[in-house]
Amino acid sequence: MKMILTGLGKLEIEKLEISQDIKTDKIESGFIQTHVLCCAICRTDAKMWEQGHRDLVFPRVLGHEMVVKDPTGQRYIVWPGKSCGTCRFCKTARENLCEDMKITGFHTDGGFASQAVLPHDSLIPIPNNLTTHVACFAEPVGCVINAFEKLTFEKNDPILILGSGTMGLITALYAQHLGLVPHIIEKNEAKINHVAPFLTATGIPCTKDTHKSEFELVINTCADYIAFCQGIAKVGKGGQISFFSGISKNEHIETNLLNLLHYKEARLSGVYGMTKDHMRKAIPFMQTHESEFKLLIEEIVAPQKAPQLMTKVLSGKYLKYILDFSLTSAVLPAFATQKIQPPGISQEDLAPDSLCRQIVENISPLPGSKLAAATAKMDDKTKPLGALGRIEDLAVLMSLIQNDLNPKIQHKNLFVFAADHGITEEGVSAYPSEVTAQMVDNFLNGGAAINVLCRHHDIEMKVVDMGVSREFRPHPDLIIKKVAKGTRNFAIEDAMTKQQMIMALENGMTTFLDAYNKRPIDIVGLGEMGIGNTTSASAIISIITGIPPAQATGRGTGIDDKGLSHKTDVIERVLAFHALDPANGFEVLQKIGGFEIAGIAGAVLAAASKKTAIVLDGVISTAAGLVAYAINPAIQGYLISGHKSVEIAQKAALSHMNLIPLIDFDMRLGEGTGAALAIDMADAACKIMCQMASFDEAKVARSNIKS
Known part of the structure; x- marks a missing residue:
């Protein structure tokens, strides 16, 4: 081959x-x-x-x-x-x-x-x-050795490494091996979290920034010219900079910064490849x-x-x-980290001309062509580098999603998907199933928390009946997409048939697409309502991420310790009963999902196909996003995690998708409340990108801004 x-x-x-x-x-x-x-x-x-x-x-x-x-x-x-x-x-x-x-x-x-x-x-x-x-x-190790052979140092000298990619981590490990004291700087918090197992095992610190300076040695292991500039500022007098990674083309480094090499008598040595x-x-x-x-x-x-x-x-x-080349796809070494790969969309799963197949196959990864320009534009605002924290990352992300250095949010939508769950027959919730319909009534009457937040932030909100056990009268804010009156009890049988699973996915897709076709949507939030749905979400997250049910199970509507133990037992039995393939998002959804979870997953896939920013809410919305990610990982770049839920399973799901929640207010209401707050933050981030002055526009000298 x-x-x-x-x-x-x-x-x-x-x-x-x-x-x-x-x-x-x-x-x-x-x-x-x-x-x-x-x-x-x-x-x-x-x-x-x-x-x-x-x-x-x-x-x-x-x-x-x-x-x-x-x-x-x-x-x-x-x-x-x-x-x-x-x-x-x-x-x-x-x-x-x-x-x-x-x-x-x-x-x-x-x-x-x-x-x-x-x-x-x-x-x-x-x-x-x-x-x-x-x-x-x-x-790559040979390249690192080449770099260090061009440097002079003593044991316990501090060394700053710019970037936490594979090369950065190898560089830090080799520095530690030589008796140096490495510190890694990485601007991307999600990346820091991703490499946490290595950092924990080695004890090497990795932070978004450091107040330390006067490093004896500095090595750039990423192509970011801003990081290279930071290295010049951080190197100490008489120190050395290893120009290890080439930097992005056609960037400009100010001569005032380069003059620091002169005043510090710092040495700059190029490194290329290895012998x-x-x-x-x-x-x-x-x-x-x-x-x-x-x-x-x-x-x-x-x-x-x-x-x-x-x-x-x-x-x-x-x-x-x-x-x-010795492997089939089914045989992996024991230490290999096994991550989700998209299952093949077969004739058995989807008809060739089905909407679901067309949407899934029409999703392309987030383009990164404007990453350097967007980052440079944000870094050039009248502020110290990184001073706006996660807002800067969010602004850059919106630029990439819209493929525009002047991103704007004009049309904001939020959908609350609702359905009932047969798993409530197992006594996993503190509330009866009737509460789902009662809360839908509350949404339609405008009295729920999500209504208040959507009005406050000028977000168009609709409620989607995916499978509530009661019928509703027509209402301008209600979209009827009912697949059935609740799923079946997945403790003893599949939650839904394959046909129902596909129908639910496509109903979620058309919910988004119908609204988008009337008026293009810049950002969409996805909330939910369904008694029993935290059990479904916990089971989904457990099987796909591999965390044990005991670590995935939360209190949901507020069950006590005994109820939590029972809920955990139910999920353990469910997963043993179904023996699911964690790589097959369709199967996971059909066997242990909910209609509202399928609806959200469908909306996520459809929104990604239209290159729209997608804001997930709490643990249920995140579980739905995880299913969509299993179906097609290309959606990842369009996802935003609205808030950190107190439900513990969410952390594993977000880590699996390499996402970090924007806010942490100890919320566990659902409905889309965290998503609504995050949508407003995204709007603010876009305005920062477009309206905040650059140093040149404000006629402010960069040296006057303290980092």
């Missing part, structure tokens, strides 16, 4: 037969045919997939962070290129700067294939006691820290999953994905 890049965004899978092995007489002298054991996906690979390069010739097999074996079974890491051996750099053991370098996976075919023809001189043998998957890190010797030195380091490197593996996957991982790698939000 090999993955061939045939054009921009076109990674095609070709199966190889044994008879297709390359004949020995066709292999160039100095090269050897190898079998690829595994190959990591580097962000450079993903950039080639998305953007190409003026020197990249199609077709090409990408991949350079690989581990291979020769016909004798000896395993090797691979120095990713072939040097000329005759230029001044090759003669002085600096072959990474070779004037006639041929880079593997760029000039020649690389490791996204079960076989690779490689320069024999580029193969570096590895010992039997080094795990193959960990050995994939040899190339073969650096990769050899990486081997004992990886052996010593194998357990930490396993925490840097996002997922080990079968090779055929490579095409769908490229956008994730490009996002910079994830750690290392490794393609294992």
